[in-house]
Amino acid sequence: MNQNTTLSLSIMSGKGGVGKTNIVLNLGYALHAMDITSMLMDCDLGLANLDVLLGISPDRNLHDLLQTGVDAEDVLVSIEDGFDMLPATSGVPELVEMDEDLQDILFKKLINIAGEYDFLMLDLGAGISHTVLSLAALTQLRVVVVTPEPTSLTDSYAMIKVLTTQHDIKDFLVLVNQATSAKEANQTFDRLNAACMNFLNIELRNLGFVHQDRTLVESVRRQTPLMKFAPQATASKDIVGIAKKLIRYREDNRERIAGRPILKDFPSE
Known part of the structure; x- marks a missing residue:
């Protein structure tokens, strides 16, 4: 078995x-500019978003990937050389709460190509649905995106609490978005971190x-990544x-990454 070099997030x-x-x-674009390969997977299942931001209409998506005879290579969309996307779909209720059988089909197909990239990034839906939590538990790292709004902090704490108490996950990175200053960003992180340290x-x-x-608002309107x-x-x-920082983390933890499968429940063959 080849040692894993892919960091999944x-x-x-x-x-x-x-x-x-x-x-x-935009992280994918930033990594690409530094000659780092990545694959994005739109896991907001049933409510596709990545293709909308890119202004494209893929011929196939995750729903097609679940069909017999369709491989991940058939569904992948090339954004740039070494920077690819697996698009989701909209309006398919059975994907929103994906059962274990569908997850098994999906990730067994995905794992065959995921090892070709430096990073595999799963863009999960918001909240604490069963599908979101089970997908979050599969990857090597979790990045929680928060804003300074109190509701964002409250909901993020609830999500971290469920993953910690029900899935025994204790490693989380926090990214503060839409901050007006470094001071506000640090205060936002400190509030969430204090709650997690005190109660979890x-x-x-x-x-x-x-x-x-x-x-950024204008770039979204124009469907052109920032x-x-x-x-x-x-x-x-x-x-x-x-x-x-993510590249540095991958470099510093090469031995740890090599000793773990890309996705915990689906070891590479």
């Missing part, structure tokens, strides 16, 4: 509207923050910094 949030999918997409006995890790940036639309924007520079 669940990008998640307690509530919707915190900019999680934009973070995922776990310590979170601060991955950094992304400034609130009007340029890293392409305005690479010198403040938020773009923040995302590049976060991408560098």
